[in-house]
Amino acid sequence: MSKSNWKERECGSLWRNDDGNKQYYSGFVEVDGKRQRIVIFRNGFKTDNSSKEADLRIYINKEVDSSAKQKIN
Numbered sequence: 001m002s003k004s005n006w007k008e009r010e011c012g013s014l015w016r017n018d019d020g021n022k023q024y025y026s027g028f029v030e031v032d033g034k035r036q037r038i039v040i041f042r043n044g045f046k047t048d049n050s051s052k053e054a055d056l057r058i059y060i061n062k063e064v065d066s067s068a069k070q071k072i073n
Helices: 066-072
Strands: 012-019 022-031 034-042 056-060
Antiparallel strands (some): 022 034
16 A cells, blocks of 8 residues: 555545636535535635634535526526
8 A cells, every 4th residue: 555545535626617706616526436516615604714604615516407508598
């Protein structure tokens, strides 16, 4: 076994996205062989840096099918 088992413990990846003035992360986590797409946003409800509220919020990424995208555009 190697000195580090980071590769064995890896369970996903994230990519930073910029959408206008908002920055968020999207990617996936894999637990017990099941891959789940997620998005992560800053917690807009956090009041200050010393609060016990989370800095980031994680959501399951609901895919929008192509017909729904066409209705939006």
